[in-house]
Amino acid sequence: MSESILRLEEVTREFGEVVVTRVLKGIDLRIEPGEFTSLVGPSGSGKSTMLNIMGLLDRPTTGGVFVDGESTTDLDDHAITRLRGRTLGFVFQFHHLLTGFSALENVMMPAAVDRGKFTTAMRERAEALLEQVELLEHETKNVQHLSGGQMQRVAIARALTNEPKLVLADEPTGNLDTHTADRVMDLMRRINEELDTAFLIVTHEEARAESCERLIRLVDGEIVEDRPGKDA
Amino acid sequence: MKPIEFFLALRFLREGRSQTLLIFSGATAGVAVIVFLTSLIVGLQDSLVEQIMGLQPHIVVEPIGESEPPRIYEPEADEYVFTRTEPRPGRIDEIGEWATVVETIAATPELVAVSPVAFGPASAVRGQILEPIEIRGIDPATYNDVIEIEGRLVSGEYEFEDQGTIIGVDLADELGVDVGDRVRFVTAEEESHSFTVRGIFDVGASGPNQSWVYVSLREAQSMLDLSEGVTAIQVTIDDLFDADDVAERLDLYVDHELRSWQETNEDLLRALRTQSASTILIAVFVAISVALGIASVLVVTVVQKRGQVGVLRAMGGSMGTILRVFLIQGATVGLVGSIFGSVLGTALALGFNNFVRDEQGEVIFPIEPSPTIFVMACLLATLTGLLAAVVPARRAARMDPADAIKNA
Ligand SMILES: Nc1ncnc2c1ncn2[C@@H]1O[C@H](COP(=O)(O)OP(=O)(O)OP(=O)(O)O)[C@@H](O)[C@H]1O
Ligand SMILES: [Mg+2]
Numbered sequence: 001m002s003e004s005i006l007r008l009e010e011v012t013r014e015f016g017e018v019v020v021t022r023v024l025k026g027i028d029l030r031i032e033p034g035e036f037t038s039l040v041g042p043s044g045s046g047k048s049t050m051l052n053i054m055g056l057l058d059r060p061t062t063g064g065v066f067v068d069g070e071s072t073t074d075l076d077d078h079a080i081t082r083l084r085g086r087t088l089g090f091v092f093q094f095h096h097l098l099t100g101f102s103a104l105e106n107v108m109m110p111a112a113v114d115r116g117k118f119t120t121a122m123r124e125r126a127e128a129l130l131e132q133v134e135l136l137e138h139e140t141k142n143v144q145h146l147s148g149g150q151m152q153r154v155a156i157a158r159a160l161t162n163e164p165k166l167v168l169a170d171e172p173t174g175n176l177d178t179h180t181a182d183r184v185m186d187l188m189r190r191i192n193e194e195l196d197t198a199f200l201i202v203t204h205e206e207a208r209a210e211s212c213e214r215l216i217r218l219v220d221g222e223i224v225e226d227r228p229g230k231d232a
Numbered sequence: 233m234k235p236i237e238f239f240l241a242l243r244f245l246r247e248g249r250s251q252t253l254l255i256f257s258g259a260t261a262g263v264a265v266i267v268f269l270t271s272l273i274v275g276l277q278d279s280l281v282e283q284i285m286g287l288q289p290h291i292v293v294e295p296i297g298e299s300e301p302p303r304i305y306e307p308e309a310d311e312y313v314f315t316r317t318e319p320r321p322g323r324i325d326e327i328g329e330w331a332t333v334v335e336t337i338a339a340t341p342e343l344v345a346v347s348p349v350a351f352g353p354a355s356a357v358r359g360q361i362l363e364p365i366e367i368r369g370i371d372p373a374t375y376n377d378v379i380e381i382e383g384r385l386v387s388g389e390y391e392f393e394d395q396g397t398i399i400g401v402d403l404a405d406e407l408g409v410d411v412g413d414r415v416r417f418v419t420a421e422e423e424s425h426s427f428t429v430r431g432i433f434d435v436g437a438s439g440p441n442q443s444w445v446y447v448s449l450r451e452a453q454s455m456l457d458l459s460e461g462v463t464a465i466q467v468t469i470d471d472l473f474d475a476d477d478v479a480e481r482l483d484l485y486v487d488h489e490l491r492s493w494q495e496t497n498e499d500l501l502r503a504l505r506t507q508s509a510s511t512i513l514i515a516v517f518v519a520i521s522v523a524l525g526i527a528s529v530l531v532v533t534v535v536q537k538r539g540q541v542g543v544l545r546a547m548g549g550s551m552g553t554i555l556r557v558f559l560i561q562g563a564t565v566g567l568v569g570s571i572f573g574s575v576l577g578t579a580l581a582l583g584f585n586n587f588v589r590d591e592q593g594e595v596i597f598p599i600e601p602s603p604t605i606f607v608m609a610c611l612l613a614t615l616t617g618l619l620a621a622v623v624p625a626r627r628a629a630r631m632d633p634a635d636a637i638k639n640a
Contacts, residue, residue: 048638057546057634078550085548092637096543098240100247110547116234162548 003069004030005087005165005198006054011063013049023049025221026063031166034196036189038209041218047202048170050218054200055168056084068165085114089159089197091169095151097143103130103154104139110161122161129157132194133187149180153187160191166198173203185211233560237553240544241560248533252565255529259569260576262522263613266515267577267606271599272584273511277504279597281472284497287435289347289378289466290475291482292496293333294489295325309506312499324352326461327488333465336485342469342478345377350449350463352456356399357416357424358407365403365445367417369452369462378466381433381446387411388431392448396430400441404432417445419455427451519612523620526565530558530624541628542636551629558625559618566617570610577609
């Protein structure tokens with residue numbers, strides 16, 4: 001069996017020092033290449049906490065996080081940052097694009113911070129990605145002048161810049177109207193099919209979750225359901 | 233430092249608009265004040281020293297025993313007293329073997345000119361008018377390199393043959409004489425000597441213009457009853473600020489009292505140093521307030537941009553990258569502010585130069601824009617901006633990316 005892209009082993013996460021709350025209570029999970037997965041659960045169940053740990057933005061209290069079979073426990077901050085930049089992409093509820101920068105510059109940014117500068121190759125790749133999210137005609141526009149859906153599509157293009165194996169998306173459609181949200185979901189699904197990039201998408205909407213090939217349900221810090229979605 | 237860090241820093245600044253404008257203006261105003269003030273003080277001090285040194289040798293050799301009289305009045309810290317020592321009546325102290333001393337001093341590598349002089353009190357008489365004067369017997373060939381007289385003649389020639397004399401404009405006015413007229417000088421011993429005015433000088437100071445009377449060394453020696461000796465040897469060297477050191481060194485070889493101009497003008501120099509020190513103090517306080525301004529605006533920027541900073545970190549931007557992005561912003565504000573500030577400060581100084589004049593419409597003292605001040609101001613401001621950015625930059629770099637994104 002080939003290595004999982006990402007593996008959580010007995011992961012717990014606790015917050016607080018005096019009053020300790022255990023938010024994640026021993027999570028075991030594997031994400032395989034090319035999977036299109038949704039993560040659902042009530043508010044406060046620990047979805048974002050889990051996503052941050054998977055995204056190497058946070059460290060578990062106990063347990064291990066493995067990327068391509070390698071443990072990340074002993075990596076220092078610098079190594080974690082590099083690994084994150086090269087294997088993972090992020091989309092957030094709020095786009096967090098760099099305002100005052102063009103769509104193209106925003107999409108190039110993950111590659112540029114990794115290499116320290118802009119290159120022509122980066123530009124070509126960023127343009128290809130913008131084409132994929134159907135925003136090539138807006139490439140030189142300051143992102144502030146784009147609509148909410150357009151901004152989120154730029155954010156998706158940006159998440160794909162370093163050819164990540166997995167994109168972690170925390171409520172990427174949470175801030176969009178239904179129609180726009182549908183388009184963004186379709187876009188991610190299409191990229192998943194065309195580029196074979198794995199997606200893990202947190203959503204509150206059951207219908208959207210059901211449409212994914214795999215569905216994980218988190219309740220009170222524990223995985224209570226992990227099954228193929230209806231369409232899969 | 234990577235190109236992308238500069239790119240991000242400059243864009244963040246451009247993006248900041250009114251905030252950026254605010255801190256740029258602050259830095260510009262601060263640097264302008266410093267440049268203006270420094271140019272003013274440097275110009276003032278330079279012209280003061282120049283004025284004084286135009287009438288003084290750098291080093292004087294005097295006979296031993298010619299000590300300064302005790303001070304009757306001790307000046308307060310913010311005062312200075314100009315004293316003039318009247319030679320005591322009777323015999324004038326002299327340096328007999330002055331030729332040997334001149335020879336010794338002539339070996340000094342820094343030397344520009346060495347000139348023996350014989351100075352003493354007398355009066356100028358014409359008709360009913362009697363003016364106290366100082367007879368200044370000089371060696372015309374060497375003296376002009378110690379104190380410029382030839383170039384400051386308003387009429388006549390630098391010429392002493394056949395009982396010739398050169399006097400100041402004010403004395404000439406008071407006596408009502410011109411070039412070619414005869415004047416009579418009466419010594420302390422009541423001996424009368426007749427001279428022909430060969431030239432009239434204006435050194436721009438009323439004291440000398442009124443009382444300095446130049447004659448040849450030989451005439452002065454006989455008038456002042458010196459036996460072949462001189463009353464002093466005057467020395468000029470190539471860098472006037474080395475006078476102290478050169479005088480100290482020469483003291484080992486010369487058996488007379490040596491005094492540098494710094495020693496003679498100690499009070500003035502102390503006043504100038506105090507003035508410079510207070511200028512530096514003002515500059516430091518201005519720099520501190522500019523730094524605080526830059527720092528507080530950058531702190532606000534960090535808070536505003538925390539989401540973007542968090543995402544930059546999530547995308548693989550290191551803490552070092554974030555740190556440098558904000559440090560570069562601070563340094564840029566300092567650098568650009570200092571360029572505009574230098575220009576503004578210089579414009580102010582030149583404007584001051586143009587509008588503030590004395591009763592005759594003459595520039596009081598010329599202010600020359602100095603490249604050194606620019607370079608210093610740029611370095612200081614860039615460093616100030618950099619230091620001001622340290623706290624905000626560390627704050628940005630240390631933000632937890634997950635927190636920053638969640639709380640943006
Ligand atoms: N940094 C933190 N410090 C303390 N408690 C935290 C922290 N982050 C999360 N929590 C707590 O952990 C629990 C789970 O939070 P989390 O954000 O993971 O929930 P979620 O499933 O993403 O909820 P939502 O659907 O509302 O986004 C919450 O009770 C929250 O208060
Ligand atoms: Mg959440």
